Amino acid sequence: MSSHFQYREGALCVEQVPLADIAAQFGTPCYVYSRAALTDGYRQFSNALQGREHLICYAVKANSNLAILNVFARLGAGFDIVSGGELQRVLAAGGDAGKVVFSGVGKSVAEMRLALDAGILCFNVESAAELERLNEVAGSMGKVAPISLRVNPDVDAKTHPYISTGLKQNKFGVAYTEAVALYRKAATLPHLRITGVDCHIGSQLTETSPFIAAVEKVLALVDALAREGIRLEHIDLGGGLGIRYNDETPPAIADYVAALLGALAGRSEKLVLEPGRVLVGNAGALLTRVEYLKPGEEKNFAIVDAAMNDLMRPALYDAYHNILPVQRENHVSQSYEVVGPICETGDFIGHARELAIAPQSLLAVLSAGAYGMSMSSNYNTRPRAAEVMVDGASVHLVRERETVPQLFAGEKIIS
Numbered sequence: 536m537s538s539h540f541q542y543r544e545g546a547l548c549v550e551q552v553p554l555a556d557i558a559a560q561f562g563t564p565c566y567v568y569s570r571a572a573l574t575d576g577y578r579q580f581s582n583a584l585q586g587r588e589h590l591i592c593y594a595v596k597a598n599s600n601l602a603i604l605n606v607f608a609r610l611g612a613g614f615d616i617v618s619g620g621e622l623q624r625v626l627a628a629g630g631d632a633g634k635v636v637f638s639g640v641g642k643s644v645a646e647m648r649l650a651l652d653a654g655i656l657c658f659n660v661e662s663a664a665e666l667e668r669l670n671e672v673a674g675s676m677g678k679v680a681p682i683s684l685r686v687n688p689d690v691d692a693k694t695h696p697y698i699s700t701g702l703k704q705n706k707f708g709v710a711y712t713e714a715v716a717l718y719r720k721a722a723t724l725p726h727l728r729i730t731g732v733d734c735h736i737g738s739q740l741t742e743t744s745p746f747i748a749a750v751e752k753v754l755a756l757v758d759a760l761a762r763e764g765i766r767l768e769h770i771d772l773g774g775g776l777g778i779r780y781n782d783e784t785p786p787a788i789a790d791y792v793a794a795l796l797g798a799l800a801g802r803s804e805k806l807v808l809e810p811g812r813v814l815v816g817n818a819g820a821l822l823t824r825v826e827y828l829k830p831g832e833e834k835n836f837a838i839v840d841a842a843m844n845d846l847m848r849p850a851l852y853d854a855y856h857n858i859l860p861v862q863r864e865n866h867v868s869q870s871y872e873v874v875g876p877i878c879e880t881g882d883f884i885g886h887a888r889e890l891a892i893a894p895q896s897l898l899a900v901l902s903a904g905a906y907g908m909s910m911s912s913n914y915n916t917r918p919r920a921a922e923v924m925v926d927g928a929s930v931h932l933v934r935e936r937e938t939v940p941q942l943f944a945g946e947k948i949i950s
């Protein structure tokens with residue numbers, strides 16, 4: 536368990552604040568984030584990278600709450616975005632456009648314009664067609680777009696197939712074998728300026744070796760480009776470092792960074808990283824309340840007020856999240872299917888969890904800071920959860936629970 540979420544005298548606390556107090560004040564379901572945990576994670580990266588020119592671009596998709604983006608912006612972070620919406624959130628949170636890298640296979644003309652207007656650091660271009668489009672859009676605006684090519688190194692990230700991105704059969708990046716030719720082509724396009732190279736092989740990696748295999752391929756490409764007179768200012772190695780949800784043993788941030796720096800020894804290019812999950816995953820928990828206990832013939836169900844619309848990782852990837860009682864209580868301990876109110880059999884938060892709970896008990900779903908709120912939806916017309924950030928002894932509401940009128944925003948009935 537993260538050191539930021541700990542039991543104190545039987546009460547689960549975030550820092551010094553009992554989660555039960557937060558539930559009483561803000562209701563459930565509610566995401567709770569620890570500012571100290573966010574700061575710690577970021578500092579582990581920046582400390583490990585000391586002495587090396589670098590930029591830590593937090594991957595906004597992991598959690599785009601404005602308060603979280605603001606914490607990272609104040610720490611000096613850059614941002615990895617994948618949409619115009621994410622760029623707008625970064626700017627609204629006080630992020631520096633000049634530290635933004637823009638990834639993604641489907642950038643629209645409008646998104647390119649927005650990013651060029653804002654003056655982002657780099658477009659991570661993922662196809663030949665995107666290269667052409669970006670050149671045209673930049674030209675039409677009288678601008679020059681800074682670019683990297685995202686190369687697909689064809690390395691097995693050894694992670695869930697839905698979140699592996701660096702294999703030939705994945706949609707991401709340009710084929711490794713075509714990268715030099717595409718760089719040559721980019722060098723001829725007048726409204727593009729080549730600044731770097733990028734790769735990202737997948738998410739929730741728990742071993743270092745696939746990262747190193749990818750770095751080696753990227754460096755071979757950097758050398759091949761140098762032989763052609765194409766010199767790069769930065770090398771972006773993406774994100775992907777995993778966290779402990781259950782019994783995984785991912786490398787510590789410092790060890791992961793040390794391994795990358797070892798592989799990059801003797802290289803002077805600026806190092807860009809795009810960590811998402813490892814910065815926010817264990818900095819957040821989802822608080823939920825037991826609505827009903829429903830004994831079944833084969834299984835006991837604990838029906839809680841959070842559901843797959845709030846946290847879809849279990850339904851989508853069969854992902855494991857530790858579920859803990861917020862108060863240690865003297866109920867009979869039983870094995871429960873922890874499920875939400877949504878009309879889908881796949882609507883579960885956890886299978887076969889041994890819990891001592893009763894109706895109205897509060898539960899904390901741990902490691903929910905990454906890809907929790909950011910992947911939430913209004914499915915079953917459920918309002919999105921509230922989000923709070925704990926900063927020392929202070930608790931701040933950083934996003935209100937949606938209300939019914941908000942759920943209707945922008946819609947109209949026609950006659």
Ligand SMILES: Cc1ncc(COP(=O)(O)O)c(C=O)c1O
Nearest residue numbers: 594638738774775809810811812
């Ligand atoms: C291009 C890119 N960069 C960074 C990330 C962040 O990944 P993670 O949250 O695994 O660190 C992702 C998501 O996998 C991504 O697609």
Ligand SMILES: N[C@@H](CCCC[NH3+])C(=O)O
Nearest residue numbers: 596698738739848905906
């Ligand atoms: N959404 C995924 C990770 C995808 C990473 C984005 N490229 C998760 O919850 O684990």
